[in-house]
Amino acid sequence: MSEQRLRAAFEQRAARVSVAPDALPVIRDKVRQATRRRRRTAVGVGALATAALVGLTAVLVGLPSPGPGPNPSPPVGSGQPSTVEPNRSPSPNPSRPGPGPTTVTAPVYFSGADRLFREYLAVAAPAPDGAIERSIGGHAADPDYGTRWPSGTRLRSTSLDAAAGVGSVDLTGLPAGFTPDPLAVQQLVYTYTAVMADQGTQVSGVRVSVDGVPVPGPQPVPRASTVDTLAPLWLISPQHGATVGTTFDVHLAGSVFEAASRLRVRDAAGAVVRDDPVLLSAGAPARGEAHVQLTLAPGSYTLEVYFVSQRDGSEQGLDDHAITVS
C-alpha cells in the first residue's frame, strides 16, 4: 500500500462527491437564522433580568396570556404562584381547559400511545393545580395526546411538604373501585415535579390520593425511568396548531438508538415534502435533543418525527404536529 495509492483512492472518492446546487441560499438562510437567534438571545437575557424584577407582580396581576394554544417557550421568571394564591378558592375550576383570568405557563404531561408527552401550556394559576387539572383532563394542544384518568376526574387539592421534598395530589370524581394504572399516576408525578422544578423546588416524589385515600399506596411515588415512561420521541416545537414564519426552528427530543431520528414534512395533500435524518445530541438510553431549521413556503403542513426500528426497519415513535406556515 503506497502513499500514491492512497492519494489516488482519496482523489477518486472525492471526485464522486456531488454538491447541492442551492447550497449558497441555504447557507444565507442559516446565517440569517443564526443572527436572529443571537439577537433573540441578547434580548432574552435582558427580558430575563426584567422578569426577575417584575416576576412577582406579573403573577399577581396576571401574566399576558400566551393563549391556550402553542407556546413553545418555557416559562422564565414566572415567580412562585403557589405562594401568591390569587385563585385558590375552595373549589378550583377543573372544567376550564383554557387559561383563567390569571394564567401561567407550565409544563404539562399527557398520555399517548402508552407513553408520556409534554407540552408547555397556559394554565390557571397556581401552576401545580392548573397543570394537574390540565393533565387529568387531557386538554392538550395536540389531539393525539390525552389522559389515563377517566372523565369526571377532578383535582381536590395539591400540597407540598417542602422539608421532605414530597408533593401530594388529591383527586375526586372517580368511579367507585377505579384503580389508576402506573402511567396515569406518572402523568401526575411528572407534571407536579416538572412544575415545581421550574419554580426551583426539587420534589422527589408525589403522593396521589382519591378522596383522601392513597393510590396506589401511602408511599410517595418517584418519577419512573424516562426510558420506560416518556415517548421515545417528542416534537417539542412548533406545537400542534402553531403558526410559524417561513423559516423556523424545529425542536425535538428523544431517546433512540444511535441518536438517529428522522423529521418528515408533509404538505396539505399529505405528500412528503422532505424527509431528513436528524441526529440528536445523545443516543439511548440518554435523552438527546436537536434543533433543525426548516424553510417552507406558506401553507399547511404536518411535521412528523419518528425513528426507524433497528430490528425490522419499521417506523416507530411517530409524533406529528399540524402547523401553518405563513
Add this chain to the structure above:
Amino acid sequence: LDDPAAWSADEAVGRLFATQYRPLVRLATLLLRDPGQAEELTQDAFVALHQHWGRLRDPERAVAYLRQSVANRARSVLRHRGVVDRFLRRATEPASVPSAEAGALAAQGDAELLAAVRALPARQREALVLRYYLDLSEAQTAEVMGVSAGAVKSHTSRALVALRRELGESR
C-alpha cells in the same frame, strides 16, 4: 481595489463559497464515515465563518478556519456515532467473495482501501486525509487538527502501518 479585508461577512461567504464549498464537502466526505452529513456540516462551517469574519479578514486564514471547522465538526459527529459505527462495521463486513474480473478487482482494491481508512480511529484518518488528500504539510495538518506536528507524524505513521496490515491480511 478588491481588498478582502474590506469584504463584508456576506461577501466573504459568497466569495469563499465559490472556490471552497465543493472541496470542503469532499474533505468532509472523506473524514466522515457516513457522507450524508458532509454538506450540512460544511454549510455550518460557512455560517461560523460569517460570524467570525470580523476577526479573520483574510481569505487564507479563512480557508484554514473553514478546514478546521469542518474537521472539528466531523470529529464531533463521529464521536456521537462511535458506538453505532462499531456496530455497523461488524454488521457490514463484506464476505470474501473472489471476483472474476481484473477490472472489478482494481475497483475492489480501491473500495477495500477506503473501507480500511474508514475503519481507522478518527484522528488517524484525519491525518491521512489532510496529508494525502489536501496535500497539507505536517505543520498545516497540525494546525487544522489542533495538535502538535509530532502528533501528526505519529498518527500518520500508525495509520499507514494499520492500513498495510489490514490490506495485507485481506489479500
